[in-house]
Amino acid sequence: MSTSAVATPTRTIRIGSRKSQLALVQTHWVRDELQKHFPELSFEVKTMDTQGDKVLDVSLSKIGDKGLFTQELENCMIDGEIDFAVHSLKDLPTRLPAGLMLGCVTEREDPADALVVHQQHKDKQIDTLPPGAIIGTSSLRRLAQLRHHYPHLSFKDIRGNLNTRLRKLDEGQYDGIILAVAGLERLGMGDRVHQILPSDVSLHAVGQGALGIECREGDEEILALLKVLEHVPTAQRCYAERAFLRELEGGCQVPIGVNTVLEADTLTLSGIVASLDGQQMVRGTVQGPATTAEALGTQLAQQLRGEGAQAILDEITAMNRA
Numbered sequence: 001m002s003t004s005a006v007a008t009p010t011r012t013i014r015i016g017s018r019k020s021q022l023a024l025v026q027t028h029w030v031r032d033e034l035q036k037h038f039p040e041l042s043f044e045v046k047t048m049d050t051q052g053d054k055v056l057d058v059s060l061s062k063i064g065d066k067g068l069f070t071q072e073l074e075n076c077m078i079d080g081e082i083d084f085a086v087h088s089l090k091d092l093p094t095r096l097p098a099g100l101m102l103g104c105v106t107e108r109e110d111p112a113d114a115l116v117v118h119q120q121h122k123d124k125q126i127d128t129l130p131p132g133a134i135i136g137t138s139s140l141r142r143l144a145q146l147r148h149h150y151p152h153l154s155f156k157d158i159r160g161n162l163n164t165r166l167r168k169l170d171e172g173q174y175d176g177i178i179l180a181v182a183g184l185e186r187l188g189m190g191d192r193v194h195q196i197l198p199s200d201v202s203l204h205a206v207g208q209g210a211l212g213i214e215c216r217e218g219d220e221e222i223l224a225l226l227k228v229l230e231h232v233p234t235a236q237r238c239y240a241e242r243a244f245l246r247e248l249e250g251g252c253q254v255p256i257g258v259n260t261v262l263e264a265d266t267l268t269l270s271g272i273v274a275s276l277d278g279q280q281m282v283r284g285t286v287q288g289p290a291t292t293a294e295a296l297g298t299q300l301a302q303q304l305r306g307e308g309a310q311a312i313l314d315e316i317t318a319m320n321r322a
């Protein structure tokens with residue numbers, strides 16, 4: 001072996017991403033931030049379609065398998081073809097394949113849901129839309145909560161990426177659609193947000209509005225890079241939210257919503273479990289030190305199970321078996 005100083009070739013870090021416009025905006029943001037922090041490294045983005053991108057004609061809740069938007073990326077990570085993957089945290093299952101971990105949670109945008117309306121309803125809000133107005137959503141969580149509050153509205157499934165959904169709305173297939181504020185903001189379409197749904201109408205999805213970066217367990221080199229993007233307050237909130245969901249879901253898609261507030265070092269987690277028709281809702285709140293985020297999530301889940309959430313979960317499991 002030569003003892004002379006040989007320059008190490010620049011290490012290329014490979015980042016995995018879905019191909020949707022939103023995924024790419026998010027991944028490019030991560031890449032650009034890391035490049036600023038680590039000018040000596042080079043970063044490369046490798047994109048791929050996931051099952052969730054390919055199967056567009058089936059309702060999400062029907063194919064609602066775990067890892068719909070993540071599995072292909074995870075396989076590439078395990079095979080060493082990519083070093084980490086950037087996800088919308090809400091699309092990342094709460095249980096990850098062996099050998100992989102959630103390496104970083106970035107600062108969250110507004111996690112709320114938004115109503116986007118067809119132009120003929122510009123003067124309306126969610127509670128003044130006419131009876132029978134057609135609302136597009138593919139999320140059981142949004143569906144159950146909105147059905148509960150607005151039984152006079154009609155609900156219709158909607159699939160496709162954000163641009164596709166907005167086009168379907170503009171074409172008149174829907175009177176309104178529900179989307180995450182965060183996605184619209186990131187795509188520079190924040191002006192399409194017509195009304196931010198208040199948390200007493202719709203608790204948001206676990207992890208909504210944050211990015212989750214998944215990497216190989218114990219990959220210290222990558223973890224050290226990702227650390228610069230970690231936003232601790234967002235991470236604490238999302239760890240509580242994910243623990244709540246992990247404790248409640250058992251392979252079935254269930255309408256579950258959350259809200260978290262972090263004040264000083266105190267974390268407040270509110271959660272809801274709803275029946276699919278929105279008739280039953282079990283809701284509660286826990287509070288404690290942010291350093292115990294995951295324990296708070298588990299605690300709230302157990303509390304709600306005892307207050308009727310278990311019956312809702314059993315009913316959904318039985319229905320899926322039938």
Ligand SMILES: NCc1[nH]cc(CCC(=O)O)c1CC(=O)O
Pocket residue numbers: 088089090091178179180181182183207208209210211
């Ligand atoms: N499941 C699709 C998805 N995954 C992440 C976002 C939006 C951005 C986010 O929540 O981080 C969306 C679209 C939506 O719900 O409107």
